[in-house]
Each structure stands twice: as C-alpha cells, then as structure tokens.
Amino acid sequence: MKLKSTLIVLSLIAAPAFASDQVVSKTREQVRAELAQALQSGDMLAAGESGLTLKQLNPAAYPVTASAQAPKTRDQVRAELEQAIRTGDILAGGESGAKLNEVVPGRYPVVANASSKTRDQVKSELARAIREGEIVAVGEDGRKLNEIYPDRYHAAHH
Template sequence: MRNTLSALTLAVLALSAGLALAQDPGGPKTREQVRAELMEAIRTGDMPANDETGRMLNEVNPSAYPPKVVAPCKTREQVRAELAEARRTGNIPSTDESGCLLNEINPSAYPPKPVVPCKTREQVRAELDEAKRTGNMPAPDESGCMLRDMYPDLYPKR
C-alpha cells in the first residue's frame, strides 16, 4: 500500500511540475535569470515585507529604495483641449441624477455622433439565407436551442 501511495504521489508531483513548466511561455528560467530577478527585487524593494499587511518593502519604507518610475502626466493644455472637446460634443455627465451624458439628454444641441456603416439589404438577405440553410436560427419555442441542434438530420453537418 505504501509503494502504491508513493508512486501515486510521485505521479501527481510529476504531472503538476509538467503543467507548471508548460504554463511558462518562455520555458524554465536559468539560475542566472532567477538571480538577476532576485537582485532587482532586492534593489527596488519589490519583495513582501515581513509583516501581516501584504505590503512590499518599498511601500513600508519608501525612503530606503529608489522611487518608482511614474508615467508622464498630461499637460495643462492637453487637459483643457480634452475638456473643450467634451463640452463641444456633450460628452459630459449631466448634473441631474440620471447618470446620462448631456448629448444623450439633449441630442439636438450637440453635433451628431458618427454613423457606423450598416450592412446592405443584400448582405442581410445573404446572411439570412445562410442561417436558414445551416439551421443557425433559434427554435420557435422557449428552449433557447438552435434549429440545427433540435433537428440535426435536416441540416448539413458542421
């Protein structure tokens, strides 16, 4: 019984190790890669602090580590230009409790939104004919099934 349990344990461990390696897209890391990552984490403080908060060392003691690189912010002119465009198009929340944008409440006061080109009548008819042919249409009941699933003999195989 003990050998069977040990063999089973080894098989499970081997399978889980194989899955862990398969999930790493770059393959297993070399010892030098792991060491380099560890040294970088030590240098920047991206290591868990030895407490129960779950914070990193650079969060607990930020003055002991180099500051994190911050993405550049927008300039004042960029923000003002965005605000002016939002006012012009009505993409600003209304002041009431509806949660709608101004251009949704009063669409005639703002320029119309660009219209996405639609399908032609011929394209829609062609799609409908294809759906009828393949049974890719909902059944006329409340089952939620497609016709091809309810009557597989009437439609071509997928």
C-alpha cells in the first residue's frame, strides 16, 4: 500500500516536468483572438446537429469574403439550369437527396466516369485499409475500426 501511494505521489510530481517538454502552441490571448475572429466572420459551428457554420445558416449577417465568386449573369444561370435538366443533374422530389439521373437513369444520357486507378491498385488499397482498420464500422457513429479497437490495429500505425 505504501508503495502504491509513493508511486502516485512521484507521478504527480513528475507530470509537470514531462508536460513542460512539449511545445506550447498558442497563448490564451491567441486563442481568444481566434475565437473573436471566428465569431465575427461566422466561421463558428452553429448549435445543433446540422454541422453548418453560422455564416452558412445566416449569410446576410456576415461580411462577404474576398474568395466569393463573381455573380453570374441571368443567361449563365439559365444555361446551367437547362444543362442540369437535360442531364438529370437536379434533385428528385422527396427526402432521398438523389438526383433524377440516379432515380431514373434510362431517361438521361450516361455520363462516363474514367477510372484513374487500376483494379490491382484498388485491391491493394482495400487490403491496406482492412489491415490498418481504416474501414468504417457498422453503426451510426461513423467511426473506423481502428478508432473503436485501437489495440487491434496499433501495430499497423507504427
């Protein structure tokens, strides 16, 4: 019992020494300044489960950034809409989020996607992902196997 308490005390004394070896990345003031900037620009995540930023939810409340695209003319927008209607690249009705060319593919021209990888490359990537636990586990949380079972895949990361 005395050995346990001695080890606990020693580890508590040594902890700050080990922590001081790590590089301090930001000061408290820097973090506060970044927070203020994010709040001002609307880059903070909004409350709830949407995953959207404040600027995405309410774009009129935040200044337009310099990276915003130049506005399109009315004719450009109409041409894009006509192209999307012709190819079925618009959302189908309902809550599925599928496009018309996915729901009814026979009505629209086939879009050929050229594969940039060979079959062997894909097979080797899949084998590596399985070996390293980079496969998404079954469930709703979206975690990978190596996140759920780090002990099983620890050797693959090192």
